[in-house]
Amino acid sequence: MMPSRRAFFRQSASVALFPSLKPLSESYFQEVARYRLGDSAQALASDEDFWALIQRAYTVSPTILNLNNGGVSPSPTLVQEAVERYFRYSNEAPSYYMWRVLDQGREPLREQLAKVAGTSPEEIAINRNATEALDTVILGLPLQKGDEVVVSNFDYPNMMSAWRQRELRDGLKLNYVKLPMPCEDENQLVKLFVEQMTPKTKVVHLTHVINWSGQVLPVRKIADEAHKRGIEVLVDGAHSFVHLDYKVPDLGCDYYGTSLHKWLSAPIGTGMLWVKKEKISKIFPLVPNEQPQSDNIRKFENLGTRPFFIEQAIGQAIQFNNSIGAVRKYERLFYLKNYWAEKVKDLPGITLYTSLKKGYSGALAVVGVNGMTPGQLESALLTRFKIHTTPIDKEHVKGVRVTPHVYILPSDLDRLVSALTILSKENTDKLAKAGK
Structure with missing residues (x-):
């Protein structure tokens, strides 16, 4: 009962x-x-009794409102305790407990991650972040001078640095897609990527949820078009894994990397690489091992001595995430974004750079205030209202990124709405007096 x-x-x-x-x-x-097992996830999204209980699982700061969970999220208490417990355990006899005990926990952990990702454990490698996962593929692909790669002007800097290094070192050619932000036309987005594909294109790099704006790309449709042309697809899932509701094979890609310390709330410095089984042997590992052309996914975990106590606590984060449920979690995150964004989007001098429609956004959104630089807006929110965001100044997107997580409540977001309302009025009046 x-x-x-x-x-x-x-x-x-x-x-x-x-x-x-x-x-x-x-x-x-x-x-x-x-x-409320029989109720829809959408109905549960606004049940504040339920989400207040979820909040209690976190050690939330009573002074700073953290709305930069997209950078790195805090872990719930059971994950924090697991890290501490495994750390103390390791230090009783490090070389024994780390290598002979905790290291043996990687295989069960691999299986747990595979279930969340919807893949085979033999396609999952555990590493430290999305940068390491994606750079493993970018720097390990057997590409030659003259080969072309499709990227966009909104891909993450670390990934672009890796591609530019290959461009400089190996003579690759990068073809850039200029993305409009926000965009609510999937066909237009697909068309923009297809237009950059040529007979020389070998790889398309796709950022599933763009960190600069929260835009969600129609990855599967773009991947299908790439595969029609014999082109491989690498997906940056840093901001979409256990944020949006999907399994990795749903994306139709060949390679995928993500961080686990964002939306999974796993320990800081944990990540995951997925490589389609038949592709593993062709990718050279970032840190070489004895068999660099092996088809064993574990060749990508040859990192030497590292903090196993951090890695093993991923399991507790998975347990917590699974108890919430993928659909319920996504619905809540989408609800939180729209909760505050709907209240400020029509204020004078406010610019919202993120769609409010499902399929085109999740929890991430970027907002700007006319008359304030991104840095000024971020500083004002922090110093005057104790709200932590991150400034975004990329192409035409100029504002602060707001990324609530499951422990954030609408009452918290009311503080943001109030702050933006005040700043909007102040800067509208200031510009009016200046005749601008």
């Missing part, structure tokens, strides 16, 4: 009253997973 809603919150209250109790017990996960 399903426990009552009252019992559900009685348990959470006991945790608050008795902090010595383990914050996240097995019954907690069961209750989260079963809460």
Whole structure:
């Protein structure tokens, strides 16, 4: 029999009253997973009782409102405790417990990640971040002088640095797609990428959710067009993994990399690489091992001594994420973005650079205030209102990026709405007096 809603919150209250109790017990996960099980994820997206309980799993700052979770997200308490526990365990006899005990936990962890990604464990490598995962492919692909690669003007800087290094070192040619922001026309986006494909194109690089604006690209449609032409596809999933609701094979790509310390809330410095099984042997590892042309995905994990205590705590993050559920999580994140964005989009002097439609955005959005540079807006939000965002100044996108996570509540976002309303009025009045 399903426990009552009252019992559900009685348990959470006991945790608050008795902090010595383990914050996240097995019954907690069961209750989260079963809460309003028959209701739609969209209906649950605005159930603040449920999401207040999720918030209690995090150590949220009472002073700073953190709306830069897109850079790196905090971990819930059970993940923090796992890192600390594994760290202390390692230090009892590091060479023994790290190499002979914790290192053996990678295979079960690989299987857990594969289930979340919807792939085979034999296609998953565990590493430190999206940069390492994607650079492994970019620098490991057997490309030659004259080969062409399609990229966009909004791809992430670290990935572009890797492609430009290959351009400089190996004579590759990069063909750039100039993306409009925001864009709510999938056919236009597909067309822009197809127009840059030529008979010499070997790879298309796609950023699933663009960090500069929150734009979601129609990756599967672009990938299908690339494959029709014999072109491989590399996807940067740093901002889309366990944020949007999908499995990696749904994207139709050949290679995929992501960070786990963003939307999974795994420990800082964890990431994942996925390579289609038949492609593994052709990619040279970033850190060489004895068999660089092996078809074993583990060749990409030859990183030497590293903090196994961080890596192993990924499992607790997966447990927490699974209890919420992929669809429920996406619906909540989309709801939070639209909650604040709908309230400010028509204010005088406000520019929203992100779509409010499903399929074109998730939790990320960028907002600008006329008369303020991105740096000035970011500084004002932090110093005057104690709201932490990140400035965005890329092409025509000029503002701050707002990225709420599952522990953020609408009442938190009301602070942002209030701050933007004040700044909008101040700068509109200032510009009016200056005759601009």
